[in-house]
Amino acid sequence: MSLNKDGSYTGFIKVQLKLVRPVSVPATKRVPQAGRPHPQGVKRRTSFYLPKGTVKHLHILSHTRASEVIDALLRKFTVIDNPRKFALFERSEKDEQVYLRKLGDDEQPLRLRLLAGPSEKVLSFILKENETGEVNWDAFTLPELHNFLLILQREEEEHVRRLRHRYARCRQKMQEALATRTPG
Known part of the structure; x- marks a missing residue:
């Protein structure tokens, strides 16, 4: 981590992606055939499963919020699904028990990482599907x-x-x- 002149700091966080469902990405663009114009406004997409155990390192600011981390991860993988379908979780281990806690949209993962120290057993981050119990139908x-x-x-x-x-x-x-x- 490095300290900035304004008192904020930047650093890396490591996020493991544990997605059960496929994600949508833009389909590859095809050249329209002669005499067959490609309809305007039609968004083509394809879906696939991210490989299990995918890990991504993000360089973020101390004031970067969890919702912004989700947006950045989706951009890095060109995922076009609604970001509200996903949630960032903190994972910690204590007495051989694993605990998961969903981060609020305004929580700051880099600050949490700094407070927890370097051990990934104490704190690590996971991106998962948003499992609030209530389905946000607008996200589909x-x-x-x-x-x-x-x-x-x-x-x-x-x-x-x-x-x-x-x-x-x-x-x-x-x-x-x-x-x-x-x-x-």
């Missing part, structure tokens, strides 16, 4: 939302099919039991 594109609806519809149809099958078996067993018994 229309095609992603349509896919969610299709998946939910398929799950619902499968659940209804299983329930109908279960009740049909119960009905059949009751009818068999009624048929084998004599009245009175």
